[in-house]
Amino acid sequence: MQITIVGAGVSGLSTGIRLLEQGHGVKIIAKEFSPNTVSDVAAAWWYPFLVEPVKKTNKWSSETFYELIRLKEEENVECITLRLGREYLKEECDLPGWSSEIPHFRILKQSEVATGYNYGWEIEAPVIEMNHYMPWLLSKFKQLGGTYEFGEFSTLEEVPGEIIVNCCGLGGRELCGDNELRPVRGQVIYIKQDPGFGRFDQQPETLTYTIPRRDITVLGGTAQKDDWGEDVRIEDTEYILSKCEELWPELDRGNIVDTAVGLRPSRYEVRLEEEIINGKMIIHNYGHGGAGVTLSWGCADEVVKIIKINMQIS
């Protein structure tokens, strides 16, 4: 089958790789490639955050967890590292469904909980350095025989190919007229300092994180709904720093090296389903909110399954 993927973010590239591995011909057409996609701005810690439906996203995220570890261990993808991170909560709550799926998950002792919080857990999970990972995905895609070009579509009817996979992120608002898709603005700060372990408060209202990569740490964040602003805001930088300093008092502002902004493609749930338009099969794979990297391989495998089932039927 000749398959066209719209979009070259983490969803489009991961799906492209999986489809090539299944023997399909794949071309990616996108308005922007790395380093100019939202995926390039992802922090990116494996953590199902701001994304629904939970039953499916738990499955897709745990599949992605193990694929990221396999890539690190078997394909020597060095920009994936395994790091410890602690999530702090104001009060005790039910454990997330994915907690039993990963090898290291433990409840923090009271003495380990940060000041101002009452509960928390520690996990060991992949940190993905998107500045290296996005180019790696594209080179893997090319190495498997995938082709790509720049292009922008106003409707899905214009897209060439026997099957279309739609990985357009926030672009789905216009491309599919999907008003359920909304931006959730995120600003981050890069600092040349390592906190030892990641520190998190992932409640959208108080969102705070420190995600250590090999060379820098990503500090966040903001989760501003319906905010299309792509410029860095000084007041947000101050807001992020003051929150991070509470979880990481040793943070030294003199080590800051850069800042960035991205718009998360948020939807009440990920849209991963097929649709027939003018007799052609379209598979939508967008609306991953704050967890597009965390879900990437699980969703790519789901697209492969849908295509397989449809090819068996026809």
Ligand SMILES: Cc1cc2nc3c(=O)[nH]c(=O)nc-3n(C[C@H](O)[C@H](O)[C@H](O)COP(=O)(O)OP(=O)(O)OC[C@H]3O[C@@H](n4cnc5c(N)ncnc54)[C@H](O)[C@@H]3O)c2cc1C
């Ligand atoms: C600050 C921040 C921190 C984040 N941290 C994390 C994290 O720690 N962990 C995690 O898992 N996720 C994180 N995310 C979320 C993650 O970045 C997104 O969920 C993910 O990048 C979405 O990927 P995507 O490929 O679906 O979309 P995108 O990366 O936005 O790619 C969409 C692609 O479609 C193309 N396109 C759009 N419209 C059209 C059109 N009409 N015609 C042609 N091409 C089109 C675009 O040019 C682009 O190539 C974070 C996001 C932000 C902003």
